Amino acid sequence: MRNMATDVIHAGEVDIRFSGAVVLPIFQSATFEYGGAGSYHDLKYIRLNNTPNHEVLHKKLAVLEGGEAALVTASGMAAVTTLLLTVLRNGDHLLAQNCLYGGTVTFLTNDAVDFGIDVDFFAGNDPDSWEALLRPQTRAIYVEPMSNPLLEVADLEAVVAFAKKHKLLAIIDNTFASPVNFRPLDIGFDVVLHSCTKYLNGHSDIVAGGIVGSKEIIERVTHRLNHLGASLDPHACFLLHRGMKTLVLRVRQQNENALRLAHFLQAHPRVETVYYPGLETHPQFARASRLFGGCGGVLSFEVKGNVADADRVLSRLKLSVVAPSLGGVETLITRPVQTSHSGLTPEQKKMAGISDKLIRVAVGIEDGDDLCEDFDQALKD
Numbered sequence: 001m002r003n004m005a006t007d008v009i010h011a012g013e014v015d016i017r018f019s020g021a022v023v024l025p026i027f028q029s030a031t032f033e034y035g036g037a038g039s040y041h042d043l044k045y046i047r048l049n050n051t052p053n054h055e056v057l058h059k060k061l062a063v064l065e066g067g068e069a070a071l072v073t074a075s076g077m078a079a080v081t082t083l084l085l086t087v088l089r090n091g092d093h094l095l096a097q098n099c100l101y102g103g104t105v106t107f108l109t110n111d112a113v114d115f116g117i118d119v120d121f122f123a124g125n126d127p128d129s130w131e132a133l134l135r136p137q138t139r140a141i142y143v144e145p146m147s148n149p150l151l152e153v154a155d156l157e158a159v160v161a162f163a164k165k166h167k168l169l170a171i172i173d174n175t176f177a178s179p180v181n182f183r184p185l186d187i188g189f190d191v192v193l194h195s196c197t198k199y200l201n202g203h204s205d206i207v208a209g210g211i212v213g214s215k216e217i218i219e220r221v222t223h224r225l226n227h228l229g230a231s232l233d234p235h236a237c238f239l240l241h242r243g244m245k246t247l248v249l250r251v252r253q254q255n256e257n258a259l260r261l262a263h264f265l266q267a268h269p270r271v272e273t274v275y276y277p278g279l280e281t282h283p284q285f286a287r288a289s290r291l292f293g294g295c296g297g298v299l300s301f302e303v304k305g306n307v308a309d310a311d312r313v314l315s316r317l318k319l320s321v322v323a324p325s326l327g328g329v330e331t332l333i334t335r336p337v338q339t340s341h342s343g344l345t346p347e348q349k350k351m352a353g354i355s356d357k358l359i360r361v362a363v364g365i366e367d368g369d370d371l372c373e374d375f376d377q378a379l380k381d
C-alpha cells in the first residue's frame with residue numbers, strides 16, 4: 001500500500017493535463033455540455049457535485065480514509081446534516097455521544113425532532129450504559145474520536161462492536177483526528193464525516209465538509225445533497241484540493257507541536273492542569289496510543305488563579321490569534337466558555353467539566369520552540 005504522504009499528492013488526480021497544466025484548473029462553469037446522461041444525477045452541473053474539481057476531491061478523500069467513495073459538501077455542518085437526513089427517517093432513533101461538536105448537538109436537539117428523529121445521548125466511556133438506551137427504532141450510533149475541548153477519547157472499539165451486535169450504522173465525525181492520525185473505517189466504522197474547514201484544508205480560508213463510506217451510502221447521500229443543494233463551490237474545491245496536498249506534513253508538525261506544548265505547560269509552575277491524550281497522565285493515554293498515529297493539534301489547559309489570569313495569558317500571547325476553529329497553519333486560542341460552549345448553563349458546564357478559565361489551544365505549524373517561548377512569556381507574573 002502507498003503511504004499517505006504520496007496519496008495526498010497523487011491519489012484521485014486526473015490523467016489528462018489540460019493544456020499541459022500541472023495543477024487541475026478551476027472549472028468555473030455552472031453547466032456542462034450534455035453528454036448523453038440517462039439520469040438527472042448524471043447531468044453535469046455544479047450543484048450535482050460532479051465537476052472535475054469535485055471528482056478529484058471525492059477520489060482523493062476516499063483513498064485517504066480508505067473508503068469506497070466520498071462526497072464533499074459546502075461545510076462540515078452540511079456533511080453532518082445531509083448524512084443524518086439520509087440515513088435516518090421519521091420515527092428513527094439515534095444514539096449520539098454526549099460531548100459532540102456544538103452545531104451537531106444543536107441540530108440534534110432543536111432540528112432533528114422536527115423531522116421525527118429521536119436522539120439519546122450516551123457517555124463514550126461507559127459502554128455498560130449503552131444497551132439500556134436501545135430501542136427497536138435505533139438505526140445509528142454517532143461519535144467523535146476525541147471530545148472538544150477536554151480531549152476525552154471514547155471507547156471507539158466498543159462503539160464498533162456495539163454497532164455490529166445491534167446492526168446499527170456506526171458514524172464518526174473524524175475532524176479532530178484527520179485521516180493522518182486515525183482511519184475509523186479500518187477498525188469497522190461505516191461512515192466518516194469531516195469538517196474539511198479544519199485539518200483537510202488547513203489554511204483557515206474556506207468552509208467545506210466531507211463524507212466517506214461505501215459506494216451505496218455515498219450514492220444515497222449524493223442524491224439527497226443534490227436536492228438539499230449544499231454543494232461546494234468550484235473555487236472552494238480548488239482551495240481544498242491545494243490544502244489537502246500538504247495535509248500529512250501539516251498534521252505531523254501539529255502533532256509534534258501540541259505534544260511539545262502539552263509537556264511544556266504540564267511542567268510550568270503557573271499551570272494547573274493540561275488535557276491532551278498524548279500525555280501519559282491522560283486517562284485514555286493507552287487507548288489513544290493504540291488507536292491514533294498522533295493526537296492532533298488541539299489541547300486545553302487551566303492556569304493557576306482565576307478567569308482574569310486566564311484572560312491575561314490570552315492577551316499577552318503574540319503568536320496565537322484569539323479565534324475559534326482549529327487545524328489551520330496558524331495557532332488559534334480560545335476560552336471555550338466564550339466561544340464553542342457559550343450556550344451552556346452553569347450546571348451543564350460543571351457536568352461537562354468545562355471551567356470558565358479553561359483555555360483551548362489549536363496549534364499551527366509554527367516552530368515548537370517559538371510557541372513554547374511565547375507561552376512562557378505570557379504566563380509570567
Ligand SMILES: *Cc1c(COP(=O)(O)O)cnc(C)c1O
Nearest residue numbers: 075076077101175195197207208
Ligand atoms: C467545525 C466542526 C464541524 C462543523 O464544520 P463547519 O465546516 O464549520 O460547518 C463539525 N464537526 C466538528 C468536530 C468540527 O470541529
